[in-house]
Amino acid sequence: MSGHTTNLRLKLPAICFLLQLFTIILFALFVRYDQETSARLWHEELSHHNKSNRDNDFYFRYPSFQDVHTMIFIGFGFLMTFLKRYGFGSVAFNFLIAAFAIQWSTLIQGFFHSFHNGKIHIGIESMINADFCSGAVLISFGAVLGKTSPIQLLLMALFEVTLFGINEFVLLSVIGAKDAGGSMTIHTFGAYFGLMVSRILYRPQLDKSRQREGSVYHSDLFAMIGTIYLWLFWPSFNSAITACGDDQQRTVMNTYFSLAASTLATFATSALINGEGKLDMVHIQNAALAGGVVVGTSGEMMLTPFGAMIAGFLAGLVSTLGFKFLTPILDARLKIQDTCGVHNLHGMPGVLGALLGALVAALATQDVYGDGMADVFPLIANGSRTAKYQGAYQFFALLITLGFAVVGGSLVGATLKIRALGSPPDTQCFEDQIYWEVPEDNQDGYMTAVNSEDAERSASV
Amino acid sequence: MSGHTTNLRLKLPAICFLLQLFTIILFALFVRYDQETSARLWHEELSHHNKSNRDNDFYFRYPSFQDVHTMIFIGFGFLMTFLKRYGFGSVAFNFLIAAFAIQWSTLIQGFFHSFHNGKIHIGIESMINADFCSGAVLISFGAVLGKTSPIQLLLMALFEVTLFGINEFVLLSVIGAKDAGGSMTIHTFGAYFGLMVSRILYRPQLDKSRQREGSVYHSDLFAMIGTIYLWLFWPSFNSAITACGDDQQRTVMNTYFSLAASTLATFATSALINGEGKLDMVHIQNAALAGGVVVGTSGEMMLTPFGAMIAGFLAGLVSTLGFKFLTPILDARLKIQDTCGVHNLHGMPGVLGALLGALVAALATQDVYGDGMADVFPLIANGSRTAKYQGAYQFFALLITLGFAVVGGSLVGATLKIRALGSPPDTQCFEDQIYWEVPEDNQDGYMTAVNSEDAERSASV
């Protein structure tokens, strides 16, 4: 394995410059401030509608946006630092591909959702949606973590964002499914897309890098920073783009209780399935979050607090069992190497969340929702479809998402097999030194400092 | 010391499943969305009172809630990672017991404060209060950190939350004390409760684990993540449930200045009491936060910015001195082993804060508060009691809290002595390996990776 294939000196600058230049040109041609962001348009709005500056959408969406933003860059970034030798790559490639994905998805989602008179108009909601879309890419990143070059990751982001936009458009605009927290559009799509990419990029010789596929004591603590931030702000994630008022508050509350229950389920299951009754950090870091995924679709609905708890509890249980029993099978039988176990955290809980959403939608009644029906299920409220039909469409949306993810992931995986993209050799996976200047080494650096100082002290006495 | 007593394989799953199941059943029976969270009820409210969705409480409480939530799970969790060998237990048991406590306290507080027509109605304020209550449990956790099993901790949470709810009800609803930031209900109660539990669980042979009771360089940095987040968001903690408007802003400002002053006092005192003039991380990690505790009661009052500074300064001073001089006495004379020094951070500053609250309440005048009196001291504003009486009631509330904490902590401590609860042996305290799968070891894992890679490189040349 010679070094030159992983040398990024010209390739990485080239792709970064090209993608950024291309994005800037498209922004210059198509992207404009929306009515709440443009000085002229907003002030016209103010004078025409007797509004005040404090009615700007900003004040009702920005705190949620910042929580989502934290999840994307701190949450996902640090969650993946559990690997002993891939901390730089985890947090920094996460940073790179999310920074690109939020720009690119602003364009893609803009073309599908806010393209009027030849221009895309953007504001705080488009920023939230762009962050959401980058979340799907980061889920896929989790499946291929440590086995891909940053060039492959940027290309994956380019294609995945595009497919995400199409899938989302079909789900939300064509068939009228609801999915505010993205059980389908984000988690199911991101997970199965990434798993298919990983399948296509299967490495039969990955055992040569297995000694680096674990954690060390402090890398597990860094990962817990990611876990806890994801857990904390998941209520904001699921509620960030729901309707204002009761919808946002209800989504927050459902997610809060679902997560709490999935945490208890995870600790219980983790101790139960370990031979010695010891807890496993991998489970805590991941499965405790399944409660957020599983109410991604139904969180805005009248799920009831105890319903949210049951959902979260089952998700934590299934997710922990997945790490123990399913991940080895995926690897050995299906040749899917899933570094972070995204199938357990995002795949299965995402599918469960989609099914739960279909169920809760099918059970919606006027009695329970009152006039709030119009915000949650506009098509039921205006008589276009019955609750049962809404449930059926929700289920249909899951199938479409799985289709897009599996086909899309396969095609993109095949594209990423191109040798020139700088993929690491099998012996060098999960290793920062291949793409990073890494400080000489942890302990020697420290000991050298202490010793040379002692030496100097002795000398100066 | 045989391993089987600390084996959690059946016990931990059993208690987690039972507690969660029991909670879900009680939620199903009693807990409902409140008027601002239910689709039907909120939309009835909208049409009856000419409100808009943007008038929902959510927008005025949720940012504060998220700051409090961060303090509970990141702040407390990482503050306790200072121990070199107990990082997993610190952040993850914190996670487990807080995830249970927020559910349980929603029920307990609900029964006391929002039980109408046989149902508990919950919304954003009940979420904040549930997080507050779990804060008290986490303070007690700090006193027994490293010396208790997760089963003991869950049982402690179960009982402590219940007692917290009763004490809080007596203070706020029966005797009309004010304590928005919880100097009494949270800090004094949590600290003395935990200290009594620790007293009852006294381990005369704890010296056998002393070599693990310190920090290493990076564990002190992890702890600083907790410290700084607690410090940053303490203004939100103290203001989260005060009245809207000037009260929230004033509480934030008082806490901000109190914390700043306690930080300078802590650095000054830390250097002063160390023989060589060196600063001690333990003081910075803890005593700098005393400024938040000490204005927990008076923060919403017209304390004045310089009054807040004086309070914070004294709290930082007393707290730092406590670490140096009082903690060893508690251990040696009173047989109270206080792992995190919660007596210094929460106990003494909590009592000081209660006394300060009594004083500032007794000095309240119509001239200073104007029409704002009704928000801060409704019973003074409506003529039910004079300012001096309010002050006396505040003092009385402190005594009640100390009584509940000491008696409750003793009883719960006695309960936790049951041998079957999986408590670690004296030789294995402050040690993650007893309850956790711990990666082989820090440096070897790293060195193995580097060396085997070098070996492979040499081989492939």
Added chain:
Amino acid sequence: MSGHTTNLRLKLPAICFLLQLFTIILFALFVRYDQETSARLWHEELSHHNKSNRDNDFYFRYPSFQDVHTMIFIGFGFLMTFLKRYGFGSVAFNFLIAAFAIQWSTLIQGFFHSFHNGKIHIGIESMINADFCSGAVLISFGAVLGKTSPIQLLLMALFEVTLFGINEFVLLSVIGAKDAGGSMTIHTFGAYFGLMVSRILYRPQLDKSRQREGSVYHSDLFAMIGTIYLWLFWPSFNSAITACGDDQQRTVMNTYFSLAASTLATFATSALINGEGKLDMVHIQNAALAGGVVVGTSGEMMLTPFGAMIAGFLAGLVSTLGFKFLTPILDARLKIQDTCGVHNLHGMPGVLGALLGALVAALATQDVYGDGMADVFPLIANGSRTAKYQGAYQFFALLITLGFAVVGGSLVGATLKIRALGSPPDTQCFEDQIYWEVPEDNQDGYMTAVNSEDAERSASV
């Protein structure tokens, strides 16, 4: 180099106590709650103007404040923990000097901006501005990191805050420049001030400490916590004190896109300039943030999203090149030892940001801004000056800022040369042990724990 000169036992307590006491006295004499914070004044406002508690400024500024607060204490604090042996000093001295600076700048900025009838009236905006001012001090701290005692740092804060206040007053109030995100007042001022201090404190023998001037693997990850939080919340920083409504939303959006583009530019350039095509953590940790600095002045203007991207892209490029090519020259030729490379992150991007602000101001037209002109450029809107003049004044403001920074930094640097201030010897720079109780050592502490426990286990068998 004898130890006694760095012993802080009496000096640090003395300066902390004195500064805090002096501040408390000045607060007692001059500082009062403003109209939105005082119980009486706010309720008078409520009754006179038919307002509700929810109209309080608090709800429109506090979430931004908390983001800025996080940047100051977590962002700056952890960004500087990259040094292998100076983690305690980085995060804790950052904590100390910011805790003092926010108090002191409340006074200084209060005298200049809200001194009426002999009193300074403070509220949420003054808290944001105080945090901003401490940001400038922390930038200067970055230049002298590891080479100064906490006493020197507190004195630097005392003087720098004062000069900051004067410079800010001249820029904003005298010549009517706009600089909401502080490209000039914060970044340019803080950087060149700190660089001049570093120049005056030049250490020809600093090579004796070079072995400690690098990072270790995990210290680089701690630093990334700082980087990512700064990156995430920079949109809040630039928008925190702009006018409500479209201005805040537009500033957020411009900053968001500028940062995304600077991230791609940084990765590209970092790989390009490294001989082996490897990425350098120093660049990612710092230059990726240049996109926030460069739109500090123009972010609130109608910069357009693609304009923000171009600005961010160039800033990331220039900043990364600066680390590679300029920092060594500054050190070798100009005798400026810039520990954190603040010239690259804050100096050059700050100057670029000021120039960009002048350009965008000069291009402002009524057609683009509409009635929003009054919020962004009040002096253009009311006809006092043309857009071109505004641009010229902006440029003039940059020159003034550079003048204040260079002259002020030189004078303050000269003051800090006083021997009694406890500066570390050349052989002990970048070393925590000089001012801190440091745990014995990283690995031994860990290994001792493991081994003694194994020994005990063997013994107990």
